[in-house]
Amino acid sequence: MSVPANAATAITKIDPHWKALMACAATEVFSMMAGMELQAYEEMPAEIRGDQTAMVGLAGALCGMITIRCSSATATKLAGALLGVDDPSMTIDAMGELANMVAGNFKSKISQVVDHCMLSIPTVISGEAYTLQVMPPTEGFHLAFRLDDQPIWFSLVVHS
């Protein structure tokens, strides 16, 4: 992944507004591309769980990772909504593409980042027995939404 030659100064602090921008980016992608509405939780689930995690790396003015995490059942449902057909063999690719679109949509909403940050190709982890670590120091946030009564998490971790 190459970094633009005209890369701006690295952003090492998460702006308080970015949570809302991430929520907006995710909501737009799910609504426009899959016709699915993400519903906010009144109270976030205490534990982040799910055996499907799609991640996209960020490099340039913003370095880190954006992830989407949910259960296999939710991922399969998402893939079906995205493609218009039920094809479980496409679930992993669909999760990766969703992460790619959410990450792209998120960075396009931040003027200091849009032209100065590259996205990696998406990677999908199947299973729950893992720990994801971005090189410290880091900061980040997690957002949870309800999708057909099942949780789905969107996270941003930034190398600070």
Added chain:
Amino acid sequence: MKKLHVLIVDDSSVMRKIVERSLRQAGLELEEVKEASNGAEALTEVQKENFDLILSDINMPAMDGLEFLRSLASIPNAKSVPVVMITTEGSEARVVEALSVGARGYIRKPFTAEQVKERVTPLLGDPQ
């Protein structure tokens, strides 16, 4: 409107399916849809067949969408085919570059079928 022969170029098989689905949802009648996973594969397709419309990603391995556009200009039966770029890029610079090397329009992800229709329909039956 005549049935369309369309080429969809994207390294993501999921995105190729989504684009085809969006074209159908937009009410476009598709006679045949061919797929290519990068610019090099797409060039091979356009040398074999005539297309009414090409939709292409920008960022792809092997040959990206911009290089594909530049190469397309040298293929006699393909240089008048409208090409619409579909991209996650929020960057204006990449979009402007695509338009400067021959793209007739662009669609940013995420998109709706209605947006696809708005961008694509004016280009059909309107050879440059």
